[in-house]
Amino acid sequence: MNEVFADRVVMGSEDRLAEMFGGSLGEDGIKFSAGNPNAELFPIMQMKKAFNKAIEKSGSQIFEYQTVSGFENLRRRLAQWAGQTADIKAVADNILITQGGQQALDLIGKLLLNAGDEVVVEAPTYVGALSAFDQYDPYYYDVAMEDDGINLEQLESVLQAHPNIKLLYTVPDFHNPTGVTLSLNKRKKLVELAEKYDFFILEDTPYRDLRYKGTKLPSIKSFDRHGHVLFVSSFSKILMPGLRVGWVVADKEIIDRLRKLKTSSDLETPGIVLAALDQYMEDNDLRKHIEGMLQTYRSRLDAMLAVLDETMPADVHYTRPEGGFFIWLTLPEIIDAQKLLSEICIPKDRISFVPGKVFYAHRNKKNGMRLNFSGVNEERINVGITKLAKSIRTAIKANEVGALL
Ligand SMILES: Cc1ncc(COP(=O)(O)O)c(C=O)c1O
Incomplete structure (x- = not known):
């Protein structure tokens, strides 16, 4: 059957995103695998009012076609938000x-990548970006993540060896999947490298405003002088993912070209949603809403770090994020996180996490896992991580006696 499909469909046949969500846990299973915000924190009443008001203001016109670039007023607000x-x-x-x-990632891939074009990604990186770029058949160079972001020495030697690299994709704030934040120094240095080697940086930062501790850092884009940085963010994590609204900040020339590609794809983002969002921002203080969520997420992050500190064996390492949704845990190299999940954690413990392999462009590492803390309460974090630590010890012991997991 494959002959009838375009090459990109066949290429995309290993569906990276679908791979992430395998396995059923039953009703009271504990899911550390999700990437969702906590739905209990959604401002439902305020959003309902905003939708109603948007409809009352514009009547049937709001259900007409609007404009592909999105409401000017909302774009103005977003420009201000990017400043603040x-x-x-x-x-x-x-x-x-x-x-x-997600659509921004796809459109940027479409804008920049011919088949075989060279892209640098972090190892590990956000699986949805790989899934979007895969459609354009690039070649990936992956560069290791350190505790303060991408390894710059490794990056520079890749750039020296491959002068045609077009794009670097990075998640600088509370990285998905590792939770790591790129240091100030590295932010500046990345822009210098983009200028020196002439490539674009895609700065993808939906978790930026969800900082629970430490000091806020300027964006990479704020150091950009010559239009090398395309900044992407979203309302999914700070408000509600179901709105499906994200945005790109870039030079006008890039925005105009991206808009053309977006028109070909979907004509426009639903006007009613944008009008309601604009109204929500008019009537409510989005910063206050975000501040209101921080305490819940901070407490869950602290709970997870505390139980990890208490229970994990010494040869298991994990990151200590200052925000976002995820902690990354590294097992001894011999352990395959996918097998641990499907053979012990799902059937016996009824807990889930995302095994690390999908986050690597070349799927060449199997001993990492992504743990989500934002969607699980403290009590269940304690129960789930304690079980996980026990199962990891069992797996390590099994390997020691030669019964490879
Ligand atoms: C790093 C990163 N980029 C982009 C997205 C896409 O989010 P959305 O399309 O909901 O804005 C996500 C979602 O999890 C993400 O973690």
Whole structure:
């Protein structure tokens, strides 16, 4: 049957995103595998009012076709938001509103990548970005993540060896999947490298405003002088993912080209959603809403770190994020996290996590796992991580006696 499909469909046949969500846990299973915000924190009443008000204001016109670039007023707000939260100088013409950050990743892939074009990604990296870029058949160079972000020495030697690299994809704030934040120094250095080797940086940062401790850092884009950085963010984690609204900040020339690609794909983002979102931001203080969520997430992060500290064996390592949704745990190399999940954690413990392999462009590492803390309460974090630690010890012992897991 494959002959009838375009090459990109066949190439994308190993569905990276689908791979992430395998296995059923039953009703009271504990899911550390999700990437969702906590739905209990959604401002439902305020959003309902905003939708109603948007409909009352514009009547049937709001259900008409609107404009592909998205409401000017909302774009103006987003330009201001980018200034206040990420130190970016932007106006409405520098903003493209997209259907979630995910569409922005796809459109940027479409804009920049011919088959075989060279892209640098972090190892590990956000699986949805790999899934979006896969459609354009690039070649990936992956560069290791350190505790303060991408390894710059390794990056520079890749750039020296491959002068045609077009794009670097990075998640600088509370990285998905590792939770790591790129240091200030490395942010500046990345822009210098982009200027020196002439490539684009895609700064993808949906978790940026979800900082629970430590000091806020300027965005990479704030150091950009010559238009090398495309900044992408989203309302999914700070408000509600079901709105499906994200945005790009870039030079007008890039935005105009991205808009053309978006028109070909979906004509526009639903006007009613954008009008309601604009109304929500008019009537509510989004910063206050975000601040209100931080305490819940901070407490869950602290609970997970505390139980990891208490229970994990010494040869298991994990990151200590200051925000976002995820902690990354590294097992001894001999242990395959996928097998641990499917042979012990799902059937016996009824807990889940995302095994690390899907987050590597070349799927060449199997001993990492992504743990989500934002969607599980403290009590269940304690129960789930204690079980996980026990199963990891069992797996390590089994390997010691030669019964490879
Ligand atoms: C790093 C990163 N980028 C982009 C996205 C896409 O999010 P959305 O399309 O909901 O804005 C996600 C979602 O999990 C993410 O973690």
